[in-house]
Amino acid sequence: MAIINNLAFLAFSGGGESSGGLLDVNPGLIIWTVITFVLLLVLLKKMAWGPILNSLNERETFIKDSLDKADQARIDAEKLLEENKANLAKAEEEAQKIIQQGREYSEKLKVQLLEESKAEAKKMIAEATSEIERKNQEAFNNLKDQVADIAVSAAEKIIRTNLDKEKQTKLVDEYLNDLNKN
């Protein structure tokens, strides 16, 4: 401890010719400090702290607003996306419905057409059958007439030729042959 005391004594006793010791209070310097500090405070407050703190606050609010806006924009975009998705799904559903409807309609149309064509065919078949029937009848009638004619003409020929048996038979055969050839 002693050495420290001695060194301290040495250090503190040294400043003889300067204005006093280390702990001497100098009123002149206090006055100057007060004047300078107060002036500095007033000047800096007006010149620096006011404008700087204002612009700091401004910038902070600006950044905060920008962030809020960006957040809002993001939320809006998300909502829009969601809406678009919903719309797309609805459109898809609509399209599916339309396709389904078209399919059903075409199925119905097919069945109907088939039905119609079947009916048509049936009608045509029936018509054809009746026509055939009629033609048959006609042909039969014609045949009947022709047979009668042939019989009459055969009878005529028989009568015209001599009425011997041989000749008769030959005539009939001949005639029948003729008939066959026709």
Place this chain on the structure above:
Amino acid sequence: MDLNTSTAVQDTLHQAKGDVGSDWIMHHILDSHQLDIAPFGSIQLPHLSLFGLDISITKHVVFLWLVAILLIIAFKIASNAYKKSMVPHGVANFLEVLIVFVRDDIAKPSIGKGFEKFLPFLLTVFFFILFSNFVGLIPNGATITSNISVTITLAVISFIVVQAGGIIKNGPLGYFLGLIPSGVPWWLLPVMFIVEILGLFTKPFALAIRLFANMTAGHIVILALIGLIFFMQTYFVAPVSVAFALFIYLLEILVALIQAYIFTMLSALFIGMAVHQEH
């Protein structure tokens, strides 16, 4: 260490003092009427007095004004930078970091609601001490914060701001009644009153002494280390002295920042305690 060695050392030093003396350490620390500009000699400063009071422009007054001018120039540049663009560059950017530090890490948490009113004072104190400390670290510079007159003045201004803040917020009567913590038994009240009033004055006293002692100690240690070379009168001690002095110098840079921070922080804390007395 026994007394013999200590007296031996003292004798040696007294002997050395015959050659070099230790006046030069005090000459660097204390205020004086001459301004040293190391390689070019020194300028004699005028003596002034007003009503019998010595108001000479001493070395520390010159550096006081130098600090003030530096502050004004620096913050003029900074505030002009904000007029041009919202985004600061260079000096303004650097100062903004410190301003935001004082605002958000010192004033806001220590004072709480209504801290904006005290912000100009805290910022001025912070930058004044910071600039003073750093100007003192420049060769040929004098540390005005190592003069107790300056630190006492700063502490008294801080004290006035604290009391004014408390009295304006709580009213004179409310403020002094609020000094006594709640829940104290009645018979302790007189003692508590004295203790609390005493506490009001010890706080700025501690502020002044802390700043003064910290700024003085580092300088004395650096000067003493360099002085060893001349005391011992040998070149062999020079590398050690210079290395240690450099180390202390770097420490001083840290101390310069820390002391500015502590003074501002404690001022803000005292303001907070005076304004919001509930706790």
